[in-house]
Amino acid sequence: MRILPFFLLMFLLLSCAGEQRTAVPAPGRVVGFIGNDVLRVESNGMHSGSGTEEARKREARAQAVAAAKQFLVEIYSGSTISEGSGYQPSSAQRFIGIVDNGSVISESYDGEGRCMVLYEIRARDLRNMLHRAVSTP
Secondary structure, three states: OOHHHHHHHHHHHHHHHOOOOOOOOOOOEEEEEEOOOEEEEEEEEEOOOOOOHHHHHHHHHHHHHHHHHHHHHHHHHHHHHHOOOOOOHHHHHHHHHHHHOOEEEEEEEOOOOEEEEEEEEEOOOHHHHHHHHHHOO
16 A cells, blocks of 8 residues: 555656746846935846847847836836825826836846846935835825
8 A cells, every 4th residue: 555655656746847837037126226316126028939039139128128117117106006195196207207217237138038137217316206105195
């Protein structure tokens, strides 16, 4: 009877080992503030698989930048709305403008065609502006 559990265990281990799972990159990660004026986030992007190597890199980079922008806007809008903090459309439009004017500080590519970018936004007194938007009743 001890042989049956052994074979079941071996079957489970072998069946799980044969599966290839591709990791889904996280949409973004806040790296943090640099002083009061700069906020950096990391984000990932992936190409669709068609085109030349250069075209795939451009596509992956564009996807990573778009994901970084979306991540920043979601953090801002989710915080302001969920906290009941007096969400102001004018401040949201200003923040979207700041996000659109951000820049890529660094980018790296892996062997599977994913691109990781470090995206930075700058505005005078950005930390306090975001803090007021999130904490104003």
